[in-house]
Amino acid sequence: MGTNENKLGALRQTVRQRGAVAALLPIMATVFVAFLVIGTAMPVLPLHVHRGLGFGTFFVGLVAGSQFAAAIISRVWAGRHADARGPKIAVMTGLMVAAAAGLMYLLSLLFANAPAISVTILLLGRALLGIGESFIITGAQSWGLATLGLQNTGRALAWVGSAMFAAFALGAPAGSALYAGYGFAAIALTTTVLPIGTLLLVAPLPRVPSARREPARLMNVMTAVWVPGVASALSSVGFGAITAFSALLFVARGWAAWPAFTTFAAAFILTRLSLGHLADRFGGAKVARICALVEAAGLGLIWLSPSLAPALIGAALTGFGYSLVYPAFAVEAVRSAPPQSRGLAMGAYTAFLDVALGFGTPALGLLADFTGLGMVFVASMLAAVVAAGIAAAILHPRHTACRRPALPNS
Numbered sequence: 100m101g102t103n104e105n106k107l108g109a110l111r112q113t114v115r116q117r118g119a120v121a122a123l124l125p126i127m128a129t130v131f132v133a134f135l136v137i138g139t140a141m142p143v144l145p146l147h148v149h150r151g152l153g154f155g156t157f158f159v160g161l162v163a164g165s166q167f168a169a170a171i172i173s174r175v176w177a178g179r180h181a182d183a184r185g186p187k188i189a190v191m192t193g194l195m196v197a198a199a200a201g202l203m204y205l206l207s208l209l210f211a212n213a214p215a216i217s218v219t220i221l222l223l224g225r226a227l228l229g230i231g232e233s234f235i236i237t238g239a240q241s242w243g244l245a246t247l248g249l250q251n252t253g254r255a256l257a258w259v260g261s262a263m264f265a266a267f268a269l270g271a272p273a274g275s276a277l278y279a280g281y282g283f284a285a286i287a288l289t290t291t292v293l294p295i296g297t298l299l300l301v302a303p304l305p306r307v308p309s310a311r312r313e314p315a316r317l318m319n320v321m322t323a324v325w326v327p328g329v330a331s332a333l334s335s336v337g338f339g340a341i342t343a344f345s346a347l348l349f350v351a352r353g354w355a356a357w358p359a360f361t362t363f364a365a366a367f368i369l370t371r372l373s374l375g376h377l378a379d380r381f382g383g384a385k386v387a388r389i390c391a392l393v394e395a396a397g398l399g400l401i402w403l404s405p406s407l408a409p410a411l412i413g414a415a416l417t418g419f420g421y422s423l424v425y426p427a428f429a430v431e432a433v434r435s436a437p438p439q440s441r442g443l444a445m446g447a448y449t450a451f452l453d454v455a456l457g458f459g460t461p462a463l464g465l466l467a468d469f470t471g472l473g474m475v476f477v478a479s480m481l482a483a484v485v486a487a488g489i490a491a492a493i494l495h496p497r498h499t500a501c502r503r504p505a506l507p508n509s
Contacts, residue, residue, distance in 0.1 A: 122246050123255065125304050127262035130239045132297045133194060134263045136201065136290040137166075137232065138270020142346045142357045143278040143286060148221070149347070151283065152214040156347070156472075160464025163343040165222050168457030169229030171450050177237040178446025186242035186442070187306045193234025194294040194301065200228035201291025208284055229453075231294070236263065237449065241442040244433070245307045250379065252433050256426040257375025261368045264422075268364030275357045320444050323435035327383070327428035328451030330489035332459075334391050334424040335452045337398050337417055337479040339460040345401070345414070348472045354407045362411045366418030374423060383430030386423055388490035394420030395483035402476040424486065425452070431493060 145159045181189040203224030210216040236259075243255035277285035345359035378386045397416030404410035432448045459482075463475045 123243055123258050125300075126239050126242050126246070127259060129190060129297060129301050129304075130235065130259055130262040131266045132300060133190075133197065133235050133294060134232075134266035135270045135273075136197060136293045137228065138267040139274030139277060139289050140270075140286050141267060141274065141342055142271045142360060143274050143283070145343060145346055146278070146350075146356070147283045147286075148218065151211070152218055154214070154218060156344075156467045157461065157464045158218065159347070160343055160461040160467075162218065162221060162225060164339070164457050164460035165225040166229035166232065166457075167339075167453045167455075167460070169226035170233040171453040171457055173230045173233040174237065174446035174450035174453060175443065176446075177234045178241075178440075178443035180234065181238045181241040181442035181446075182440055185306050186238040186245065187301065187304060189234050189238030189442075190242070191298060191301055193231040193236075193238065194298050195231075196227055196234065197231030197294040198291055200224045200231060201287055201289070201294070203227060204287030204290050205284070208287060228290070229457075233446070233449075233453075237442060237446045240445045240449075242307055244445070249434065251376075253378030253383065253426045253430045254376050256429050257371040257378075257423070260422075260425065261371040261375070264364045264367045264371075268361050268368060271357045271361045271364070320440055320447050324432040324444055324448045324451075326489065326493060327387075327431040328448050330387065330391075330486045330493075331425055331428040331448070332451040332455035333482040333486040333489070334387075334394060334421060334428075335455040336459045336463070336482040337394055337476075338421055339456045340398065340463055340475050340479040341414065341417060342456075343460050344463065344467065344472055344475045348401070348475075349407075349410070351472060352407075352410075354410070358407075358411060359401075359414045362414040363418035366415040367422040370419045370422040371426075375426065377423065378427040378430045382494070383427040384490045384493040387427035387431075388487050388494060390420045390423045390427065391483050391487035391490060392420070394424065395480045395487070396420070398476045398480040398483060402473050402480070420483070428490070 144163060148154050148159050148162050149156070177189055177193070180192065201224075203220055207217045207220035207224060210220065239259050240256055243259045244252060247255045274286060274289075277289065341360055341363050345363075346356040349359050350356050394417050397413045397418070397420055400413030400416060401410050402413075404413055429445070429448055433444050463478065466478060467475050
């Protein structure tokens, strides 16, 4: 254990010398390249399932959400893997699984004339991508936390997440262009090749030592993360609405499909890069309460917008608000978790987001089938308002369930 602590001490001394941005840059670059594969598919997957294969909005939500549903069962596994074998190994494992997902995408195209078979294989590919994404982001988050230290939890998670959403923002128009020019086969090929290329980027990076102490029990970790986790899940319903249904809503209103998510992601990234330290400085619950209400206002504006410009303002407000909700609630969760199981804590906390996206996104699709696409954003707005209420309860607890346990020293 002493050797590991010495290694971490040397790593953080390097951080002080080089600066936090320089220390995190290789991790952020890895996340950026890896998540381009998800970003390219986001605006076109609903169109491929709806128009190419002929399925309704419920199946659009099912295919989009299956990635996150699969990630639910792998978050704890990924967290334990990162704690036991180190974050770098977890990231490399995720990249190999993501490449296998691309092969499933390619296989699904061989059955384009049998839509039921094709969508089933596509669902399996999305499930593999969910597992790969789980290992990549949980490993990268643990890597960032080990690099910057507990006192910079919000900053580390915000900046690592910024790389992910930068990939989404650039991937959306790139994916739309690839799909328009070459069809879904180009998306499938990109999903296969990019993770393999990213392995070459990750391999030379130095490893962060793994935890050597006895890992905490899962129930102890869940006790620390469940209240902020539920709140994060509710705020993430809006993210699911943007990723799965904003393209369909914009096309239905006669607008281009991709600007909604790109605007959302651009606002998200700029906010995280410039304001990612706020949760560390002012407290996670206080920042989460304000930002969840901003997210709710943005979702409401998308619903009510009669033209493209106010809809894009709504997307920007949603991105601004949601950008800090996840790291703000994570500050409340991770600082309460046992020090030797912070990878597991990140996996367990992020699993709540997966629940929201894996089950909430198909539910939103079912809601759209009966009430129209606009109601998807109304429901998401209400969920964000409830998340703000939970943040207020954490900030001003009236019962012990919302009280934050004493912070560990390390």
